[in-house]
Amino acid sequence: MKDYVVGVDLGGTKISCAISDLKGRVIAQSTIPTLAEEGENAVLDRIIKSIDTVITEAKVKTNEVKAIGIGSPGPLDSKKGIIITTPNLPFKDFDLVKPIVDYFSIPVYLDNDANVAAIGEFMFGAGKGTENMIYITVSTGVGGGAILNGKIFRGSTCNALEVGHTTVFPGGPRCGCGNIGCLEAVSSGTAIGRRANEAVNSKVETSLRNYEKVTSYEVFKEAEKGDAVSQKILDEALTYLGIGVANIIASFDPEKVIIGGGVSKGGDIVFKKVQEVVNERCFKVMSDNCKIEPAGLGTEAGVIGALALAIMESE
Amino acid sequence: MKDYVVGVDLGGTKISCAISDLKGRVIAQSTIPTLAEEGENAVLDRIIKSIDTVITEAKVKTNEVKAIGIGSPGPLDSKKGIIITTPNLPFKDFDLVKPIVDYFSIPVYLDNDANVAAIGEFMFGAGKGTENMIYITVSTGVGGGAILNGKIFRGSTCNALEVGHTTVFPGGPRCGCGNIGCLEAVSSGTAIGRRANEAVNSKVETSLRNYEKVTSYEVFKEAEKGDAVSQKILDEALTYLGIGVANIIASFDPEKVIIGGGVSKGGDIVFKKVQEVVNERCFKVMSDNCKIEPAGLGTEAGVIGALALAIMESE
Numbered sequence: 147m148k149d150y151v152v153g154v155d156l157g158g159t160k161i162s163c164a165i166s167d168l169k170g171r172v173i174a175q176s177t178i179p180t181l182a183e184e185g186e187n188a189v190l191d192r193i194i195k196s197i198d199t200v201i202t203e204a205k206v207k208t209n210e211v212k213a214i215g216i217g218s219p220g221p222l223d224s225k226k227g228i229i230i231t232t233p234n235l236p237f238k239d240f241d242l243v244k245p246i247v248d249y250f251s252i253p254v255y256l257d258n259d260a261n262v263a264a265i266g267e268f269m270f271g272a273g274k275g276t277e278n279m280i281y282i283t284v285s286t287g288v289g290g291g292a293i294l295n296g297k298i299f300r301g302s303t304c305n306a307l308e309v310g311h312t313t314v315f316p317g318g319p320r321c322g323c324g325n326i327g328c329l330e331a332v333s334s335g336t337a338i339g340r341r342a343n344e345a346v347n348s349k350v351e352t353s354l355r356n357y358e359k360v361t362s363y364e365v366f367k368e369a370e371k372g373d374a375v376s377q378k379i380l381d382e383a384l385t386y387l388g389i390g391v392a393n394i395i396a397s398f399d400p401e402k403v404i405i406g407g408g409v410s411k412g413g414d415i416v417f418k419k420v421q422e423v424v425n426e427r428c429f430k431v432m433s434d435n436c437k438i439e440p441a442g443l444g445t446e447a448g449v450i451g452a453l454a455l456a457i458m459e460s461e
Numbered sequence: 462m463k464d465y466v467v468g469v470d471l472g473g474t475k476i477s478c479a480i481s482d483l484k485g486r487v488i489a490q491s492t493i494p495t496l497a498e499e500g501e502n503a504v505l506d507r508i509i510k511s512i513d514t515v516i517t518e519a520k521v522k523t524n525e526v527k528a529i530g531i532g533s534p535g536p537l538d539s540k541k542g543i544i545i546t547t548p549n550l551p552f553k554d555f556d557l558v559k560p561i562v563d564y565f566s567i568p569v570y571l572d573n574d575a576n577v578a579a580i581g582e583f584m585f586g587a588g589k590g591t592e593n594m595i596y597i598t599v600s601t602g603v604g605g606g607a608i609l610n611g612k613i614f615r616g617s618t619c620n621a622l623e624v625g626h627t628t629v630f631p632g633g634p635r636c637g638c639g640n641i642g643c644l645e646a647v648s649s650g651t652a653i654g655r656r657a658n659e660a661v662n663s664k665v666e667t668s669l670r671n672y673e674k675v676t677s678y679e680v681f682k683e684a685e686k687g688d689a690v691s692q693k694i695l696d697e698a699l700t701y702l703g704i705g706v707a708n709i710i711a712s713f714d715p716e717k718v719i720i721g722g723g724v725s726k727g728g729d730i731v732f733k734k735v736q737e738v739v740n741e742r743c744f745k746v747m748s749d750n751c752k753i754e755p756a757g758l759g760t761e762a763g764v765i766g767a768l769a770l771a772i773m774e775s776e
Contacts, residue, residue, distance in 0.1 A: 221746075277617065278616060278617050294609060294614060295614075299609060299610075300714070301593060301713060301714020301715065301747075302592065302593050302714050302715060302716045302750055302751070303714055303746050303747055303750045304714075305714045305744060305746060305747050306712065306713055306714040307712060307714075308711040308712070308714070308744060308747070309711070309712065311711050311742075311743075311744065312707075312708040312711045312712060313629070313704050313707060313708060313742055314628070314631065315631060316629065316630060316700075316701075316704055323744065325741065325742045325743075326742075385631075386631075389628050389631060392627075392628060393627040393628060393708060393712075394712065396623040396624070396626050396627045397621065397622060397623070397624065397627060397708075397709065397712050397713070398616060398621055398712070399615070399616020399617050399618055399619075399620045399621040399622075399623070400616065400617060401617045426640065427626075427628055427640045427641075428626075428640075429620060429623060429626065429638065431536075431618050431620060432616075432618055432620050432623070435617055435618045436617070
């Protein structure tokens with residue numbers, strides 16, 4: 147019986163790997179450094195070694211493993227199993243799936259971080275029990291993944307839910323992608339940090355100036371303490387996040403929008419503002435039907451998502 | 462053999478009905494006035510009569526009809542088969558599907574105009590051969606429908622693709638829905654007409670003043686003749702339409718966006734501008750992959766879409 151799956155969370159600094167049963171109950175786990183500087187094939191070998199390790203440790207036979215799921219930063223082509231490029235990994239147009247399939251003779255599924263997180267939340271996190279669910283991560287960048295009718299929806303070029311690059315402020319700042327007024331350019335942790343540094347470098351009075359280095363973390367901290375400038379910066383960033391979420395609700399009509407990533411750790415202030423904007427901007431029937439919640443999985447989200455990917459795709 | 466389907470296009474002024482084979486080839490057709498003022502049951506009777514007429518005219522037996530598709534203005538609940546309300550028809554929380562199922566003993570599928578148009582374009586119009594396709598209608602209002610993985614995607618409350626009420630201009634004019642800066646409030650025919658009338662009632666020099674009544678039609682006409690004010694009004698409206706389309710492409714990653722409705726009849730000026738904005742704002746891999754095209758079905762789109770709905774849902 148093929149009662150097990152393996153999940154691999156491929157990151158720039160570490161490779162996390164786990165084996166679980168088909169309900170996602172982890173039996174064995176391994177984390178090793180990525181050592182990205184050693185190049186494509188060395189990292190591939192380390193991935194294979196990780197998978198081997200957890201299968202052995204779990205005392206499972208290779209032919210009892212139903213599928214392997216791999217979550218990786220993108221852009222990547224999950225249909226072809228190819229990592230196109232990624233800033234912190236050595237892979238360039240690299241077929242990651244085929245050599246692993248060849249080695250283990252097990253189906254291997256590759257997907258990007260945001261989709262994997264969406265699948266993880268859907269199966270084991272805050273999205274359990276939904277049919278249509280959107281996951282949005284607000285961190286250095288802003289990304290997303292969609293579960294529609296109980297399945298991951300990837301779109302035609304595997305780039306669906308590039309929600310970070312939807313326009314929410316046409317006259318706004320330029321985004322790293324080249325466009326103007328992207329959600330990522332106004333609501334990401336990076337954007338909040340940039341606004342904070344603009345304030346620090348201006349004549350405005352703000353307690354943010356007490357720090358040597360200011361990031362979004364300090365803005366949340368000082369806003370809570372009552373710094374008006376920090377509150378204003380957050381209010382603006384979260385209003386645009388609310389607009390982005392409202393647009394996603396108007397487009398997908400989901401039962402749940404789950405927000406993860408560093409900025410979501412801001413807690414109540416984030417979810418209150420986003421909900422307020424959504425109530426203002428969405429049709430009542432849709433906003434009443436759609437819950438906006440923080441991600442349910444913690445630091446292990448990546449590897450749990452990869453297990454969920456393997457389970458979903460091999461069903 | 463169940464080799465036929467019936468399609469009904471329910472409008473405020475007329476009920477169009479057709480019977481076709483499973484490839485959408487129409488065998489018989491009927492159009493009668495709606496006479497909405499006669500009330501719910503009278504209109505229901507006229508719908509049933511229409512269906513009876515085309516089945517009889519086509520010399521088909523009722524048990525050879527596989528399904529009946531009905532397209533209606535919304536909002537409606539296609540899962541429950543209920544028309545919630547609609548401005549030009551007498552139905553209020555009216556179960557339209559059950560009495561027709563009871564009468565004919567044939568499965569009946571109800572959906573809103575925009576979804577029905579999307580299905581029609583997907584099966585028989587500009588969307589043929591795609592897997593993921595978005596239909597947007599830009600007319601008095603702005604609406605849409607999505608075909609994802611070859612099926613209509615309705616969302617959790619049957620309101621997916623309320624693209625007209627996505628925010629594209631946060632500081633913009635108030636929309637009829639109550640929100641500020643909706644796509645519909647800046648890019649619909651109504652919005653273009655309103656901007657034109659603002660110009661006419663101001664001191665600006667414009668040839669729009671030569672008309673007794675100004676709508677979006679005159680704006681397109683005068684823009685083509687070189688009126689700078691008309692050109693400016695269109696450029697603004699179409700830029701926002703481009704932003705709305707770009708956001709839809711970033712969200713759904715479709716192979717095609719099909720634009721129908723009155724404004725799309727503006728032709729080249731519309732599609733050139735929308736394409737320009739999309740090229741500017743979307744990831745190249747997605748904009749290169751996604752064609753933006755005018756709707757392929759003409760005045761019969763409603764009834765052909767209803768036939769397509771019956772075919773798709775009964776497959």
